[in-house]
Amino acid sequence: MxxxxxxxxxxxxxxxxxxxxxxxxxxxxxxxxxxxxxxxxxxxxxxxxxxxxxxxxxxxxxxxxxxxxxxxxxxxxxxxxxxxxxxxxxxxxxxxxxxxxxxxxxxxxxxxxxxxxxxxxxxLPLSGLTAARSVGLLGLAPGASVLITGAAGVVGGLAVQLAAQAGLVVTALAGEEDEALVRSLGAAAFVPRGQAPAEPVDGVLDAAVLGEAALAFVRDGGAYVGLIPGHAPAAERGIRVQEQEVAPDGELLARLVSLVDAGTLTxxxxxxxxxxxxxxxxxxxxxxxxxxxxxxxx
CATH class of the missing domain: 3.90.180.10 (Medium-chain alcohol dehydrogenases, catalytic domain)
Known part of the structure; x- marks a missing residue:
C-alpha cells in the first residue's frame, strides 16, 4: 500500500x-x-x-x-x-x-x-478531542468567563463552540479579519490579536500558545489550560495552570460525533x-x- x-x-x-x-x-x-x-x-x-x-x-x-x-x-x-x-x-x-x-x-x-x-x-478526531479535553480541564462553572486564544484556528474554533455550549461566556482572541467567524461560532466578545481583554477573565484556553502573555489575562485564582505539553508558563497569583495531552478516546469522540450530527459542532x-x-x-x-x-x- x-x-x-x-x-x-x-x-x-x-x-x-x-x-x-x-x-x-x-x-x-x-x-x-x-x-x-x-x-x-x-x-x-x-x-x-x-x-x-x-x-x-x-x-x-x-x-x-x-x-x-x-x-x-x-x-x-x-x-x-x-x-x-x-x-x-x-x-x-x-x-x-x-x-x-x-x-x-x-x-x-x-x-x-x-x-x-x-x-x-x-x-474531527485530533482537533475535537484536544478542544474537548481542554475545555474540560478549565473546570469552570456555567457563567464563568473564558478567553480562547487562536480562536479562529481549527482547535480554537472548536473550543469556542464547546465552551459556549458548556455555558461559559467566551471571549475570542484572533485576527481582526476573523471577528465575524468567531462570533458565528459562539463567542460573546472579541479581542483583536495583540490586544488584551478589558478586564481579567476566569480562565484562558491558550490555543495560540501565547504562554505568559495569555496567563496575564487571567484573574488571580483563575485557570489556564495549555494545549502543548511542556509549553505552559509557570503558575503565579494562585492560577491553576494545566496542560492537556490528547489521547485516543472512542467514547469522547462518539460524543463529539453526536454534536456534529445534531448540528451544534461545525x-x-x-x-x-x-x-x-x-x-x-x-x-x-x-x-x-x-x-x-x-x-x-x-
Missing amino acids: KAVVVNGFGGPENVEIAEVAVPGPEAGQVRIRVRAAGVNPVDGAVRAGVFGGAGQRLGLGWDVAGEIDATGADVTGWNWGDRVVGLHYGTVKPLGTHAEYVVLDASAVAAAPASVDTAAAAA LRVSETFPLTDAAKAHDRLDAPGVRGRIVLTA
Whole structure:
C-alpha cells in the first residue's frame, strides 16, 4: 500500500510516498481503509524533527475517517464496512493515518458522523478531542468567563463552540479579519490579536500558545489550560495552570460525533489533496492564513 513517510527532517520536500506492507490487526484492534486523513500542525513538527526519531522512517497522520476493513480477536461491535473515525496517537511511529490502511485499537474508534462528508469527518478526531479535553480541564462553572486564544484556528474554533455550549461566556482572541467567524461560532466578545481583554477573565484556553502573555489575562485564582505539553508558563497569583495531552478516546469522540450530527459542532475543511500530493499539502500547511483543516483523501 501507499503511505506518507519522512526519512529525513526538513521542509515539505522531505515528504515521500512509500510502498509498504498492509498492516494486520492484532487482538483488540481494527484495520481501517482510509478515505480521508487530516493534516495537522503536529505532522509538520514531526517532519521538521521536533520530536526526534532521526535515522528512522516516520509515518505521518493522526486523524482518520474510513471504513472497517478487518477486525482482530476480541473485537466486538464493529463489522466490515462500518464507517468510522479515529485517532492514531504518536509522534514517532513507522506508519500513521496518511496511508491507504491503518490499524487502531478498537477503543480509539467511533462511528463516523452521518451528516458530513468524509473529508469533514477527518477533521474531527485530533482537533475535537484536544478542544474537548481542554475545555474540560478549565473546570469552570456555567457563567464563568473564558478567553480562547487562536480562536479562529481549527482547535480554537472548536473550543469556542464547546465552551459556549458548556455555558461559559467566551471571549475570542484572533485576527481582526476573523471577528465575524468567531462570533458565528459562539463567542460573546472579541479581542483583536495583540490586544488584551478589558478586564481579567476566569480562565484562558491558550490555543495560540501565547504562554505568559495569555496567563496575564487571567484573574488571580483563575485557570489556564495549555494545549502543548511542556509549553505552559509557570503558575503565579494562585492560577491553576494545566496542560492537556490528547489521547485516543472512542467514547469522547462518539460524543463529539453526536454534536456534529445534531448540528451544534461545525467542522471546517480548508482544502483537500490526494494522498499522492502529500508534499503539496505540507506546502499549504506551512503557509499563513489557513482557516480549516487540510485533508488528504485516499
